[in-house]
Amino acid sequence: MSRKFLVIGSFAAIYLLWGSTYFAITLGLKSIPPFLLMALRSFCGGVVLLALSGRHIASASWQTWLQASLCGLLFFVGCHGLLAFAQQSVPSGVAAIVLATIPFWILLVDVLFPGDQHPRPVALLALVPGFLGVGLVAWQNVEQAGVSILPIVWLLAAALSWSIGTVLSRSMSSQASAILLSGMQLSIGGAVLFAISWLTGEVGSFKPSEVSMTSIAAALWLIISGSVIGFVAYNWLLENVATSLVSTYTFVNPVIAVLLGTVVLGEPFSRMMLAGASLVIVSVLVIWRAEHSSSRRPKAETDRSMKHLALRKT
Known part of the structure; x- marks a missing residue:
């Protein structure tokens, strides 16, 4: 199987399949409590991959x-657990x-925590409109639905947890295959989620x-789709593609999630939310562009040096 096909297929998985998981979580929560739902998702997917x-x-x-x-x-605990918990009161698109x-x-x-990744100043400036966009979405959600701002805080904490996990997982790419690594992470996260579900009383009150x-x-x-296929694709991409490019799935997922939520579930989506989403997407695009160009520069400089050395030898 060619590398190009693997890259395209893996991006399709994290773009489209992960975009639909927000919609699936909303449907799952209709009769399965949040931590138990995420425990089933993670642990079962992990067992399949370990097998x-x-x-x-x-x-x-x-x-x-x-x-x-x-x-x-x-x-899976810090991100998916909090995500499902927050989605009890927040639309999937939000x-x-x-x-x-x-x-x-x-x-x-x-x-x-600088390592081999050195963000450019323009990428840091791009954070500003993105956070403004999140603020607009949060304000509109509170204004329309009359809910607490707390679920938005949980969602931001979930995003931070996933990001720290991504940075740590990026350094593990040489220690195990993407399938084995994904299976280990999913099964362990799922086991802890089962424990949380039991401690919070979900398991005791759950009626199959x-x-x-x-x-x-x-x-x-x-x-x-979300665990077995999507997470293996994500870990494989972290091994083979720049992290900044992999993270572009985050501006495709909301489009899929909003479309499914609005068309199928009838979730509200206003112009203010569209403006906030646009600011987030613009920020991510600028960050990706800045990081992508900076990752290409060292390669170009290396190519020029090698060419210069070859000319000197001749």
Whole structure:
């Protein structure tokens, strides 16, 4: 299978499949409590991927398991758990727009903890309109639905948690395959979510007989498309493509989520929310452009140096 096909297929997975997961979460929450829904999504997906990894599991060191555990907590407890909890009172399109701030958080993490990633000043300036856009979406959500600002805070915390997990997972690409790494992170995160669901009383009050076929179908979609396919594609892209380019899924997901939420679920979407979403997308595009051009510059300089050296040898 050619690399080009893998790249295109992986981007299609995180663009389209992940864009539909906000819609699926809303449907799943109709008869499955949030932490239990996310536990099923993560743990079942993780078990499938670990089974596909086979004997390679034994080759993973305890350090790899430890780092995978931390990433699993950040990705699936800190992000997906909070996301599902917030989506009980926030439309799926609004949730997707707020989580579109993930590239901002990744950028800030790279600034605070510099490694091989060095954000450009123009990318930092691009944060301003993005945060203004999130503010507009949050204000409009409170104004229209009359809900607390707290769910927006939970969603921002979820975006931050995913971003920290992304930065940490980026450094693990050489320790295990994308399938094994995803399976480790998903299964560990799912196990902790099951524990949270039990501690919060969800498991005790849950009645399987009352779960609708719609919620079951949504849960299966989240497991197969969101976890098994989508997360493997995400980890593979982190190994093979620049992080700034991978993070562009965050401005495609809201489009898919808003379309599905508005057309199928009848969720409200006003001009003010459109303006806020546009500011977020513009910021992400500027960040991507700045980071993409900076990543190309060292390569161009290396090519010129190699060409100059070759000319000197001749």
